[in-house]
Amino acid sequence: xxxxxxxxxxxxxxxxxxxxxxxxxxxxxxxxxxxxxxxxxxxxxxxxxxxxxxxxxxxxxxxxxxxxxxxxxxxxxxxxxxxxxxxxxxxxxxxxxxxxxxxxxxxxxxxxxxxxxxxxxxxxxxxxxxxxxxxxxxxxxxxxxxxxxxxxxxxxxxxxxxxxxxxxxxxxxxxxxxxxxxxxxxxxxxxxxxxxxxxxxxxxxxxxxxxxxxxxxxxxxxxxxxxxxxxxxxxxxxxxxxxxxxxxxxxxxxxxxxxxxxxxxxxxxxxxxxxxxxxxxxxxxxxxxxxxxxxxxxxxxxxxxxxxxxxxxxxxxxxxxxxxxxxxxxxxxxxxxxxx
Amino acid sequence: xxxxxxxxxxxxxxxxxxxxxxxxxxxxxxxxxxxxxxxxxxxxxxxxxxxxxxxxxxxxxxxxxxxxxxxxxxxxxxxxxxxxxxxxxxxxxxxxxxxxxxxxxxxxxxxxxxxxxxxxxxxxxxxxxxxxxxxxxxxxxxxxxxxxxxxxxxxxxxxxxxxxxxxxxxxxxxxxxxxxxxxxxxxxxxxxxxxxxxxxxxxxxxxxxxxxxxxxxxxxxxxxxxxxxxxxxxxxxxxxxxxxxxxxxxxxxxxxxxxxxxxxxxxxxxxxxxxxxxxxxxxxxxxxxxxxxxxxxxxxxxxxxxxxxxxxxxxxxxxxxxxxxxxxxxxxxxxxxxxxxxxxxxxxxxxxxxxxxxxxxxxxxxxxxxxxxxxxxxxxxxxxxxxxxxxxxxxxxxxxxxxxxxxxxxxxxxxxxxxxxxxxxxxxxxxxxxxxxxxxxxxxxxxxxxxxxxxxxxxxxxxxxxxxxxxxxxxxxxxxxxxxxxxxxxxxxxxxxxxxxxxxxxxxxxxxxxxxx
Numbered sequence: 050x051x052x053x054x055x056x057x058x059x060x061x062x063x064x065x066x067x068x069x070x071x072x073x074x075x076x077x078x079x080x081x082x083x084x085x086x087x088x089x090x091x092x093x094x095x096x097x098x099x100x101x102x103x104x105x106x107x108x109x110x111x112x113x114x115x116x117x118x119x120x121x122x123x124x125x126x127x128x129x130x131x132x133x134x135x136x137x138x139x140x141x142x143x144x145x146x147x148x149x150x151x152x153x154x155x156x157x158x159x160x161x162x163x164x165x166x167x168x169x170x171x172x173x174x175x176x177x178x179x180x181x182x183x184x185x186x187x188x189x190x191x192x193x194x195x196x197x198x199x200x201x202x203x204x205x206x207x208x209x210x211x212x213x214x215x216x217x218x219x220x221x222x223x224x225x226x227x228x229x230x231x232x233x234x235x236x237x238x239x240x241x242x243x244x245x246x247x248x249x250x251x252x253x254x255x256x257x258x259x260x261x262x263x264x265x266x267x268x269x270x271x272x273x274x275x276x277x278x279x280x281x282x283x284x285x286x287x288x289x290x291x292x293x294x295x296x297x298x299x300x301x302x303x304x305x306x307x308x309x310x311x312x313x314x315x316x317x318x319x320x321x322x323x324x325x326x327x328x329x330x331x332x333x334x335x336x337x338x339x340x341x342x343x344x345x346x347x348x349x350x351x352x353x354x355x356x357x358x359x360x361x362x363x364x365x366x367x368x369x370x371x372x373x374x375x376x377x378x379x380x381x382x383x384x385x386x387x388x389x
Numbered sequence: 390x391x392x393x394x395x396x397x398x399x400x401x402x403x404x405x406x407x408x409x410x411x412x413x414x415x416x417x418x419x420x421x422x423x424x425x426x427x428x429x430x431x432x433x434x435x436x437x438x439x440x441x442x443x444x445x446x447x448x449x450x451x452x453x454x455x456x457x458x459x460x461x462x463x464x465x466x467x468x469x470x471x472x473x474x475x476x477x478x479x480x481x482x483x484x485x486x487x488x489x490x491x492x493x494x495x496x497x498x499x500x501x502x503x504x505x506x507x508x509x510x511x512x513x514x515x516x517x518x519x520x521x522x523x524x525x526x527x528x529x530x531x532x533x534x535x536x537x538x539x540x541x542x543x544x545x546x547x548x549x550x551x552x553x554x555x556x557x558x559x560x561x562x563x564x565x566x567x568x569x570x571x572x573x574x575x576x577x578x579x580x581x582x583x584x585x586x587x588x589x590x591x592x593x594x595x596x597x598x599x600x601x602x603x604x605x606x607x608x609x610x611x612x613x614x615x616x617x618x619x620x621x622x623x624x625x626x627x628x629x630x631x632x633x634x635x636x637x638x639x640x641x642x643x644x645x646x647x648x649x650x651x652x653x654x655x656x657x658x659x660x661x662x663x664x665x666x667x668x669x670x671x672x673x674x675x676x677x678x679x680x681x682x683x684x685x686x687x688x689x690x691x692x693x694x695x696x697x698x699x700x701x702x703x704x705x706x707x708x709x710x711x712x713x714x715x716x717x718x719x720x721x722x723x724x725x726x727x728x729x730x731x732x733x734x735x736x737x738x739x740x741x742x743x744x745x746x747x748x749x750x751x752x753x754x755x756x757x758x759x760x761x762x763x764x765x766x767x768x769x770x771x772x773x774x775x776x777x778x779x780x781x782x783x784x785x786x787x788x789x790x791x792x793x794x795x796x797x798x799x800x801x802x803x804x805x806x807x808x809x810x811x812x813x814x815x816x817x818x819x820x821x822x823x824x825x826x827x828x829x830x831x832x833x834x835x836x837x838x839x840x841x842x843x844x845x846x847x848x849x850x851x852x853x854x855x856x857x858x859x860x861x862x863x864x865x866x867x868x869x870x871x872x873x874x875x876x877x878x879x880x881x882x883x884x885x886x887x888x889x890x891x892x893x894x895x896x897x898x899x900x901x902x903x904x905x906x
Contacts, residue, residue, distance in 0.1 A: 084854055090869045091862075110854045112771075113865060118752055122850050125759045131771060131854070217589075217602060253589040256870045257504070264508040280870060380602065384443070389594075389602055 082108040083321045086123065087136040088116025089308060093342050094136065100337075101328045107321045116142045116219065123313070124149050133316040134325055136308075139219040140169075140176070141226075143311050144374035147173035152311040156323055162330040163347045167307050170371040176307030177329045178338040179345030180273045181363055182224055184294045184302065185259055190268045196294045200228075200271065200302035204243030213250045213258040213270035216388040220255065220273050220306065225383060226373045228301045231366055234382075241386035251388055256280075262291040271302065278343035278357060297364045305365040306373075307347065401731045402814055405723045406739075412720035413742035415778065416785050420621055420745050422757030426614035444599055448619070451596040454516055454588070455581040455627075461521035462577045465670060466528025467570055471558075472663055474536040476654045484667060485533065486891055491674040492526040492839040493886030495860060497586030498879060499523055499674075501867065502681035504590055516593040520581055522674035527580070527836070528573035531791055534832045535569035536562070538798050541651045554654065567634075568797055572790030575631045579624060579748040579786070586845075596620070597750050617753045624748035628741050675883075682879050685872035694877050698862070703881050706842055706858040709773060713780030713841035714889075718788045718834040720781060725792025725830075726818060730801065743789050746782040751846030754782050758851060772853055779847040784840050788833040795829020796822055835889035842882060859885075 087094060091113045102109045114122070116138040123130055123146060135152070137143050146152050152173040160172050167176035186196045190211075197203060203212045215221050228237040250267050252258045258270040259277060274293060281289050296303040310329055312322040328334055335346035339353050345360045346353065353359050383389050401409070469488055473481045491499075500519050503510060539562070547557040585597040596619075603613040656663055721743070728740040746754050758779050762770040769775045799822045807817035823830065845860045852858065859882045866875035 091865045092869045092871055092874065112854045113861070114849045118846070118850065121752075121756060122759055125756055126763050129763045129767065217598075251592065253592070257590065260505070261508065266508050276870070283871060283873070384602065387443070389598065 082110040083134065083318055083325060084132050085109060085111045085134045085136055085325070086119045086132045087111050087113050088119050088138045088142065089113075089136055096341070097329070097334050097337050100333060101325055105321075105324060105328065107324065109325070120145055123151060127151070128315045130313060130315050132313050133318050133322040134310060134312055136177075136310045136329075137174075138308050139223060140174070140307055140309055140370050140373060141219055141223060141376045143169070143174040143309050144371075145376070146311065147171065148374070151314050153314045153316070153319060155312060155326065159323060159327045159330065162327075166369050167347050168309070168371070169311075170369070174309050174311035175326065175330070176309040176347050176370065177326075178308050178335075178342070179305050179347055179360060180220070180275055180308070181295065181345070181360075181365070182220070182302055182304045182306070183272060183274045183277070184296065185262045185270045185272050185277060185291050186294060187262050187265050187268055188290065188292050189265060193292065193294055196269060198296060198298060199300045200296075201240060201300075203249075203269065204240065204247050206247075208247060208269065210248040210250070211268040212244065212247070213252055213261045213267035214244070214388070215252050215254050215258050215272070216383050218254055221271065222376060222379050222383070223306050223373050224271070224301060224304055226375060226379045227304045227366065227368055229375070229379065229382075230368060230372050231301055238382055238386070241382055241388060245386045245388055249388070259291060263289060273306075274357070275343040278354070282343070295358055295363060297362065299364055299366045301366055303363060303365045304368070305345065305360065305363060307370060308344070400733065401727045401736060404815055405727055405818075406735070408720065409723035409727050409739045412724050412781075412785060413739045415720070416743045416745050416782055418746070418761060418782055419617075419749055419754045419757040422760050423614045423617045423621065423753070425760075427618055444596075444616075447594060447596045447599055448623070450513075450594065451582055452623075454513065454520070454593065454595060455578045457517045458520045458524060458581045459574050459578045461517065462525040462528045463570060463574055465521065465525040466573060467532050467566070469525070469667065469670065470529050470532040470536055470566075472667065474533050475651055476663070477656050477660070478663060478667070479660065484671075486887060487671055487675065488529060488667070489526045489835075489839070490883055490886050491523055492836070493843055493883045494523065494675070494678050494879070495586065495843045495845065495863065495882075496520060496523045496584055497590055498682070498863065498867065498875075499678045500587035500590040501872075502678040505681060505685075506677075511592045513593050515591045516588045519587055519591060520584065522670075523587070524577045524580055525670075525674070526839075527576040527787075528570060530832050530836055531569035531573045531794055531829070532566050534791070534829045535566045535794060535798065537651070538795065538829065539565045539651075544651075565798075568794040571631050571634050572794050575628065575744075576747075576787060576790060578627055579744070582620060582623060582627075582748045583750050585750055600750055600753065613753065614756075617749055620748050620750075620753075621745060624744055625741065627748075628744045632737065632741070679880065679883065682872060682876040686876040687873075694874070698857070699877055699881060702857045702859050702862045702878065703885065705856050706860070706882070707885060709776055709780075709848075709852075709858065710838050710841035712773065712777045713784065714834045714838035716777050717781045717784055717837045718792075718830065721785055721788030721792050721833065722823070722830065724785070725789045725833075726796050726822070728789065728793040729796035740789065740793070743785045747784070747786045751783060751844060752850075754779060755847035755850040758782070758847070762851070771851060776848065776851045776853075779851050780837070780841045780844065783844065783847060784837045787836045787840060788830075791833025791836060792826070792830050795826035795832075798829070799825040835892075838889050839886050842886060 085098065098109055098111055101107070119135070120137070120142040123132060123135060126132070135143065135146060143152070147169060154172045155175055160168055160175055163175050167179065168174065184196055197208070202208070225237060225241065228240060250261065252261060255272040255276045258272050259280060261267045262270045277289070277291065277293050310326050312319060312326060316322050330348055332348070332351060335348050335351040338344045339346045339351055343354050343357055472478050473485045473488065478484065496519065499522065503515060503519055543565070544557050544561050547561045552560065583597065585601055588595050589598070600613045600616050603616060724739055724743050727736040758775060762775050766775065803821045803825070804817040807821045808814065812820060843860050845864055848858055848861055852861070859878045863875050863878040863882065866872070866878065
């Protein structure tokens with residue numbers, strides 16, 4: 050019997066020994082490092098984080114992921130989360146964490162850097178960069194003047210089958226929430242049902258909506274502004290036939306939203322964590338977001354990138370982003386309209 | 390055939406049952422989590438969501454897509470396997486390696502390549518086509534292994550009794566490869582059920598959409614967990630169905646323990662069409678997505694490639710995928726042996742339990758391990774061992790199917806002989822059966838290896854903080870539209886995926902050349 054057991058013992062020993070080997074270091078896990086969960090992509094924020102590390106001397110480890118999934122992970126981890134900072138694509142995910150009581154209140158010298166409407170009312174999180182909703186259109190099909198001046202025009206018969214949206218995207222959801230807040234539940238529901246009845250084309254994300262406008266599959270699409278600028282930076286203006294229209298008339302289609310950050314309540318490195326969030330609002334970091342990711346800087350004195358219309362010319366709807374925290378109702382509405 | 394020997398009366402020895410039970414329990418972890426989560430919120434909401442027309446319609450769409458894709462994979466997988474193992478197809482060794490490589494291409498990358506080239510090709514046909522091209526190796530690998538393992542004698546007997554080649558194929562070969570083909574088909578069906586990336590890009594809404602949307606809705610894992618139980622129920626049904634198709638006959642070899650080489654069927658004037666057909670499949674499944682990325686590389690002006698990052702991600706990928714393959718296969722051996730040799734209720738239960746996590750989207754499995762890891766295994770939370778455990782949960786069936794079908798083909802009578810010569814049951818199993826089934830088990834390990842390499846959702850949540858794999862880097866680049874930067878990662882992924890295929894092919898050649906019997 051002893052003989053017969055050998056292969057099984059060997060098989061059992063394999064995971065065990067690997068497990069021990071992996072625990073014995075080599076995984077690069079550093080107890081003293083500041084751990085950031087980033088729902089923003091490495092390509093967009095790694096340079097800023099590197100600069101922070103170099104400038105502050107704080108050792109940083111970043112876990113990149115999807116904003117919504119990282120939020121679910123943080124909620125599942127609860128008090129034992131290894132994370133110190135959560136850096137998110139959108140305010141909705143930060144709001145959900147704040148609701149779960151997992152975000153610490155930020156100090157006033159951090160909150161004070163940003164206009165009130167671009168941060169949480171309770172001071173749990175702060176906006177770091179702004180993004181504008183725009184209409185992307187195919188200039189072969191329309192001139193800029195023919196692009197509708199309000200998103201509510203898109204439910205008209207002349208746009209049947211010609212409009213593209215990304216209904217499962219956080220940016221679209223925040224936009225719908227803003228309609229609910231600005232215009233009321235009925236108007237929002239009417240708008241979504243109208244889009245669905247008008248054969249709106251749905252896509253998985255903003256980039257695919259942009260591509261569809263370039264390929265002439267749609268005439269008009271609803272996206273965030275920076276996707277277009279990034280594609281132009283990547284491929285050159287000639288390779289990107291689609292164009293943008295900023296509505297500039299306080300229409301919900303001109304909403305300005307933010308990506309933001311918060312410090313975890315469970316952190317044992319709150320000083321470093323706050324230092325990092327403050328760094329994101331430093332002149333260097335804000336200049337980076339303006340120039341490299343073509344987003345809107347949110348502190349005074351940092352200009353937007355050349356070619357991107359300045360924030361104060363956009364005339365977005367007057368809305369407190371902290372009011373966009375009723376995501377669940379929005380999702381139910383989008384689902385009931387049959388868009389997702 | 391020595392088939393028909395009923396083994397149900399024999400109980401598996403405890404030394405086999407204990408590790409198999411351990412494997413089954415590991416695989417059941419996500420289900421345990423789903424139950425805990427689902428109960429934390431009562432069942433009222435569950436009924437609400439499940440009974441909604443839209444949910445039921447989406448379940449129907451998922452099943453339709455799974456059915457059509459599985460049929461497509463069976464045709465491609467069995468056809469390719471036969472051409473590349475049994476005929477005079479030119480360069481079949483090399484082509485066999487190439488034909489398994491689409492497994493390394495994440496389905497969302499393939500989907501994007503198709504959409505970018507043909508913007509109007511979307512919805513059901515596009516999803517079925519892309520998933521078929523991504524998944525047919527799940528059928529090809531086990532069927533090719535089965536075709537090389539079967540005893541030429543049975544086919545020769547059929548031929549000598551006046552059957553033509555087609556009749557022989559239908560009457561002898563098909564029953565012999567059926568367990569392997571069914572195991573592969575099962576994996577395809579479960580993969581399609583759990584996939585989200587490809588169908589989302591190709592704009593075909595399926596059931597996984599509901600799960601992902603409910604994660605987004607409140608960032609609360611509970612409703613999604615409730616919906617996940619529905620997927621587990623579907624999985625149980627499908628696994629049970631596959632179990633029924635297996636039938637009762639045994640399909641083991643006569644004669645010596647190792648396979649004789651099959652005489653090759655001459656293709657003659659069919660060589661041209663066969664080469665054309667295989668070239669078409671490989672172009673669509675492999676060259677097209679890679680070419681598409683290469684095109685984006687040429688067109689894009691993304692950040693320069695960081696070679697250090699690429700090598701680092703490649704090394705991490707190799708390490709975690711190899712660990713995943715070794716541990717998963719080690720746990721799959723007792724389960725597969727029990728499933729093949731002891732057809733009691735207990736064996737069936739253990740085997741079916743091993744499939745529990747396979748149809749769940751990776752995000753659900755990942756969150757279940759976050760849940761257990763944080764609470765009960767904090768020292769290994771976000772360390773390599775927990776990630777490897779996630780791979781075990783997700784991919785155990787890939788190895789179990791391979792072990793089961795290859796052990797089933799090894800004649801039990803050999804074990805009896807070994808035992809009469811004084812071997813213990815496990816000694817006989819190891820020295821005779823696992824030796825004979827070796828290539829099949831190795832093919833299963835290779836399958837797990839390839840699938841671990843491209844795994845994304847669990848890797849994102851459970852990898853050690855700061856560790857990148859090729860799949861996470863590829864995702865990070867495509868997520869921001871930097872396809873040019875993504876290309877080298879995809880290329881390295883495919884290159885590394887060739888490793889196990891080449892090793893397996895090489896090993897068989899050594900055996901063939903050495904004339905081992």
